[in-house]
Amino acid sequence: MLRFKKHKQAGSHSNSFHLSNGRTDDIEPQSMPLLARSPSTNRKYPPLPVDKLEEDINRRMADDNKLFREEFSALPACPIQATCEAASKEENKEKNRYVNILPYDHSRVHLTPIEGVPDSDYINASFINGYQEKNRFIAAQGPKEETVNDFWRMIWEQNTATIVMVTNLKERKECKCAQYWPDQGCWTYGNIRVSVEDVTILVDYTVRKFCIQQVGDVTNKKPQRLVTQFHFTSWPDFGVPFTPIGMLKFLKKVKTCNPQYAGAIVVHCSAGVGRTGTFIVIDAMLDMMHAEKKVDVYGFVSRIRAQRCQMVQTDMQYVFIYQALLEHYLYGDTELEVTSLEVHLQKIYNKILGSSSNGLEEEFKKLTSIKIQNDKMRTGNLPANMKKNRVLQIIPYEFNRVIIPVKRGEENTDYVNASFIDGYRQKDSYIASQGPLQHTIEDFWRMIWEWKSGSIVMLTELEERGQEKCAQYWPSDGSVAYGDIAIELKKEEECESYTVRDLLVTNNRVRVERPHLGLQGHPVPHMRMHRTARRREQTQGRHGSKGTGGQCMAPPIGIKRGAKGGRLLQEAVSLFAQNTNFEKFLLALWPLPCVGQLVLWPHP
Numbered sequence: 064m065l066r067f068k069k070h071k072q073a074g075s076h077s078n079s080f081h082l083s084n085g086r087t088d089d090i091e092p093q094s095m096p097l098l099a100r101s102p103s104t105n106r107k108y109p110p111l112p113v114d115k116l117e118e119d120i121n122r123r124m125a126d127d128n129k130l131f132r133e134e135f136s137a138l139p140a141c142p143i144q145a146t147c148e149a150a151s152k153e154e155n156k157e158k159n160r161y162v163n164i165l166p167y168d169h170s171r172v173h174l175t176p177i178e179g180v181p182d183s184d185y186i187n188a189s190f191i192n193g194y195q196e197k198n199r200f201i202a203a204q205g206p207k208e209e210t211v212n213d214f215w216r217m218i219w220e221q222n223t224a225t226i227v228m229v230t231n232l233k234e235r236k237e238c239k240c241a242q243y244w245p246d247q248g249c250w251t252y253g254n255i256r257v258s259v260e261d262v263t264i265l266v267d268y269t270v271r272k273f274c275i276q277q278v279g280d281v282t283n284k285k286p287q288r289l290v291t292q293f294h295f296t297s298w299p300d301f302g303v304p305f306t307p308i309g310m311l312k313f314l315k316k317v318k319t320c321n322p323q324y325a326g327a328i329v330v331h332c333s334a335g336v337g338r339t340g341t342f343i344v345i346d347a348m349l350d351m352m353h354a355e356k357k358v359d360v361y362g363f364v365s366r367i368r369a370q371r372c373q374m375v376q377t378d379m380q381y382v383f384i385y386q387a388l389l390e391h392y393l394y395g396d397t398e399l400e401v402t403s404l405e406v407h408l409q410k411i412y413n414k415i416l417g418s419s420s421n422g423l424e425e426e427f428k429k430l431t432s433i434k435i436q437n438d439k440m441r442t443g444n445l446p447a448n449m450k451k452n453r454v455l456q457i458i459p460y461e462f463n464r465v466i467i468p469v470k471r472g473e474e475n476t477d478y479v480n481a482s483f484i485d486g487y488r489q490k491d492s493y494i495a496s497q498g499p500l501q502h503t504i505e506d507f508w509r510m511i512w513e514w515k516s517g518s519i520v521m522l523t524e525l526e527e528r529g530q531e532k533c534a535q536y537w538p539s540d541g542s543v544a545y546g547d548i549a550i551e552l553k554k555e556e557e558c559e560s561y562t563v564r565d566l567l568v569t570n571n572r573v574r575v576e577r578p579h580l581g582l583q584g585h586p587v588p589h590m591r592m593h594r595t596a597r598r599r600e601q602t603q604g605r606h607g608s609k610g611t612g613g614q615c616m617a618p619p620i621g622i623k624r625g626a627k628g629g630r631l632l633q634e635a636v637s638l639f640a641q642n643t644n645f646e647k648f649l650l651a652l653w654p655l656p657c658v659g660q661l662v663l664w665p666h667p
């Protein structure tokens with residue numbers, strides 16, 4: 064048994080507690096020696112056929128994931144014969160970020176020794192097999208300030224072209240990883256010069272392209288190499304992402320861009336086991352799914368734990384792997400190049416053989432099959448807030464609901480039926496809101512003021528088919544006040560298919576004025592309305608009658624910013640996961656030739 068002095072340690076699946084929002088936070092225990100533990104001999108977890116995946120996952124998730132937790136607990140911790148002698152040397156202890164996460168001697172990455180520097184061959188990193196591919200990955204800890212030079216030596220020596228980073232530099236005000244790249248220009252780390260060539264920031268991840276070169280020997284300069292870092296930025300500080308959609312898009316990008324000639328893909332989080340293991344397992348199991356029509360999560364995690372300890376660190380990460388695999392199985396890869404969009408549209412408009420529906424309707428059916436998680440809508444279901452919901456079945460999720468300031472001396476005044484929705488490059492680019500009720504107009508304007516929304520896009524009439532869809536929240540003439548917020552109509556312009564209203568909004572409590580643009584479509588927004596909105600775009604406030612169907616124009620608005628790719632179904636699934644009922648999605652997709660023009664617009 065290995066024994067260590069008290070030191071900073073990485074969290075473990077056996078040391079986690081549940082937070083109020085249902086996620087877990089990994090604790091750093093005071094003492095956690097690496098004990099050998101064999102898998103249970105009483106239980107077997109064979110490979111699972113993909114056509115049984117949904118049924119089996121639902122069964123295992125019953126009773127608060129009881130069967131998943133049992134399966135996870137049966138995983139082996141580490142091989143009995145594994146040693147960590149190199150990692151345990153006194154000279155190397157400071158190179159380890161966590162005292163209980165050490166590479167095994169048989170699978171660790173060996174650096175080329177530096178002459179005169181003892182133990183300079185050590186780095187906290189391990190070779191990990193992929194699906195039927197030996198040493199496809201290197202799982203590494205997030206570099207420390209004193210190991211950044213070693214990290215780049217490893218990248219160079221292993222001929223790595225792709226780095227996958229699954230942590231932020233700081234989380235919960237704690238350093239999780241040293242910044243091992245320059246913000247701009249170039250920097251030399253040891254004998255490796257790193258130059259930043261390009262940075263692309265997207266909603267879930269950032270792509271950085273580096274040009275690296277070995278320096279020091281002026282007589283024999285090494286050629287330059289291109290290294291791409293894919294930095295996943297949407298992993299929350301606690302638990303796992305609410306939906307695996309962002310991770311699947313991220314992983315697809317990594318797989319597509321990694322050159323065939325390159326060495327191992329370096330994957331790191333902070334400790335190099337939890338999120339790192341999760342990414343590697345999803346990648347391998349997707350390959351297995353395509354090749355064998357089955358997945359073997361338990362078997363694969365067991366095998367890679369023989370290469371690096373605690374790979375996949377928590378039961379939540381283990382469940383997340385299954386959720387990602389199911390997501391991919393149900394919806395597949397829906398990304399397509401914009402150049403093939405017209406052909407794709409013609410294809411999905413055609414009737415499916417042996418069916419009365421076409422491809423578009425079948426895609427929509429996939430959306431409606433997504434399970435609404437009613438247990439994640441606590442605030443909207445409180446008795447005091449139920450009367451604020453226009454439709455009782457459409458309630459915002461906790462993780463992305465819009466919170467407004469509590470009114471002094473009044474309880475339950477931070478709620479409004481609205482959700483933040485991600486754009487293509489920016490998180491929370493939109494607010495999807497229900498059409499205000501008469502008694503929630505003040506809350507609606509408090510939301511607009513608090514979140515500095517410069518434009519409001521209204522995708523409903525006040526009344527349709529004799530039923531109120533939205534209370535009129537602006538004055539027909541002059542001004543009107545709702546609490547501390549006063550709204551003055553400065554100008555109203557009736558266009559062919561929409562109305563433009565210029566509103567001056569004043570907060571009388573702080574004596575500040577802000578101009579706002581209101582756009583109302585009649586009944587579905589067209590291209591000219593979209594152009595008008597883009598000219599005045601800041602954080603968008605958008606609402607339909609129920610706060611969901613009207614948001615279906617949001618995916619094309621985001622997609623058109625991409626240079627080459629578009630994701631119609633995938634983006635729609637992502638939107639559905641952020642709001643609860645995009646029941647008008649099909650109606651908004653029917654004028655898709657218009658959507659296609661949106662996609663093909665040049666970036667302004």
